[in-house]
Amino acid sequence: MVCALLRSIMAMPGTTATDQPSSPSSGLARRRWLALAAPVFGLMIVGLDATILTVALPTLATDLQATTTELQWFTDGYTLPFAGLLLPFGVLGDRIGRRLVLIGGLLLFGIGSLLVMGVDSPEGLIVARIVMGAGAAAITPLALSIVPLMFPPEERSKAMAIATAGFALGLPLGPLAGGWLLSNFWWGSIFLINVPVVIIAVMGMVLFVPETRDPNAKRLDLVGAALSLVGVSAFVYGVIEVPNAGWSDPTVLLTMIGGLLLLGLLLVWLRKSSAPLVDLGFFRNARYTWSSVAISAVMFILFGVLFVVPQFLQQVQGKDAMDTGLHLLPMIGALIVAAGVGGRLVGKIGTKVIVAFGMVLWVAGLGLLATVEADTDFLVTGTALAVMGAALGFTMPTTLDAILSSLPADQVGAGSALANSMRQIGASVGVAVLGSSLNSVYRSNMDQDMPAGLPAQVTDAVRDNVAAAVQVAEKLPGSQAGALADSARDAFVAGMSTVALICAGLAAVTAVLVIALLPARDKTPLLTEPAAAEAETAP
Missing domain, CATH: 1.10.287 (Helix Hairpins)
Known part of the structure; x- marks a missing residue:
């Protein structure tokens, strides 16, 4: 029934590539850039929802009486279907229509966002997040795959920089938007904000984006x-x-x-x-392989940074949700500037230089973050965030453009989904490994500074996280209170420094690999021109 509804929408006048207006080339160019807004909005809400819960977990713990495990699953319920469904949805888009599956993903994401209206328990929110994650799995590979099909080579890098900047911008924007909404509205507003964006994206897809699919699609594997x-x-x-x-x-x-x-x-x-699900021959292309490796490393690092920095700002330096979001603005501003600069320069100096420079910036920003102490002025932390934002702006759009430009036009969905699966696994592994490293260092330091005579249950709470340690400290007498709180904050900062150094090491290794193995340009581009791609569209 849903498929029938979607197909009827696709049949509307003016919604297929064969209905492109016969206006001058300037009109077609304007139409392309207008059409770009639809995938940009879709990618932005995917990035936003990957991180918006960062500042909302304390509120959800109180309002929904959620346990620590349930709080984790508010995030993981989104991540799990996102990672697992990327490949099948990417291939399905190549087979039955990329725009069709993308619109279905947007609608599914919107339905998941609306489900929070009736949520009054942790289990209900987890279900809503699972639905949203499934929708995101369709949006991400297909929104990225349709962009290069709409633009000629001379415009493709700029278009991809804009599209991927939409996703990249959503990641640090999540805590900022979440902080503001939580300070002014009901907690469900952090999800309902997706609904108007979904409506705009779907309308843009229907009105301006042509349908494309593989005309020689094999049976689904x-x-x-x-x-x-x-x-x-x-x-x-x-x-x-x-x-x-x-x-x-x-x-x-x-x-x-x-x-x-x-x-x-x-x-x-x-x-x-x-008739395999995806062609492993993608990895014979060095641009595809090493760009995929680089973006996976970037996601590992980025999600590690977004995991520890908001906690540092809130639990160590005492910022509220809104202030935490505002303190991420240096990262967002630098990201926007760097994405624009990188998009203009990549055609002149090549992918290798841009990505390698971005990885070096990651090393510098993470190295600076590793020097931050509990009472460090924000000038240092903000500078580190700005440098890392610039690193993200140079690396993410450029690598994604290289990945997509190296793919055959009839397999951009499958190839993009394969690269996105690597990226999502990189993000998940990053949070797990870096979260474990943070906890290990924190607990090791707290075991050395634990006050004597505390009950076992209280000791476990202190070892669990810095927020619990500070709450316990408030109930202790005299100098013991300040000593425990300071020890907990210092222990967390030691863990954050370890996380930053691990990420800096990974960035340095990735920079060497990029310099040694990533081609500056694709000597044998496989992606067809938009005009050729239109020949493969559905009638």
Whole structure:
């Protein structure tokens, strides 16, 4: 029924590529740039919702009486279907129509956002987040894949910089928007804000974006789709449970090892299948391979930074939700500027230089973040955030443009989904590994400075997180209170420094790989011109 409704929308006059107006080229150019707004809005809400809960968890814990595990699943309920469904939805778009599946993903995302209207329990919010994550899995690869098909080579880098800047901007904008909404409205507003954006994006898709699909689509690889969905989901589930359960937990080990085994079977299947879910030949292209590696490393680092910095601002330096969002503005401003500069320069100096320079900026920003202490002035922290924002602006749009420009026009959905799966796994692994590193350093430091005579239950709470330690300190007498609070804050900062140094090391290694292995330009571009791509559109 939903598919029938969507197909009827697709049949509206003026909504297919064959209905392109026969106006002068300047009119077509204006139409292309107007059409670009639709995927940009879609990508922005995906990025926004990946991080908007950062500042909302304390409010949700109180209003919904959520446990620590339920709080984690408010985030993971979004991440898990997002990672697991990327590949199947990307391939489905290539097969039945990229615009059709993208609009379906937008509507699904909007439905998930509306479900919060009836939520009065943690379980209800988790269900809503799962629906939103499924919608995001359709939006991300297909919104990115349709952009290069609409623009000629001389405009493609600029268009991709704008599109990917929309997603990248949504990531740090999430805490800012969430802080403002929580300070002024009901907690559900952080999700309902998606609804008007979804409506605008769907209208733009219907009115301005042509439908494209693979005219020679093979049968859908159901075995490959199942192995991908279950394998990625199992592995990511295990990764996101690591901070809660630890690396030795049987469930963590079973799901992570089982997921990796299934992904191994998927690789074997893809090599032998006559109609594989995705073509592993994508990785024969060095631009695709090393751009995918670079963007996965960037997501690992970015989500690690967005995991620790808001906690530092709130729990160590005492900022409220709104202030925390405002203190991320240096990152957002630098991101916008760098994305624009990188988009203009990449055609002149090549992908390698832009991405390598961005990775060096990551090293510099993370190195500066590692020097921050509990009472450090924001000038230092803000400078570190600005440098990392510039690093994100140079690396993310440029690598995504390189990935998509290296793909055959009839497989941009599948190839983009494969790269996005790597990126999403990088983000999930980043939060798990860096979260575990933060907790390990924090607890090790607190074990050395724990006041004597505290009950076991109170000691466990102090070791759990800095917020609980500060609450316990407020109930202690005299100098003990200040000593415990200061120890907890210093322990968290030590953990944050460790996270920053791990990320700086990864950025440095990635910079070396990019310099050594990423081609400056694609000598044999596979992506067809928009005019050729129009020949593959549905009638």
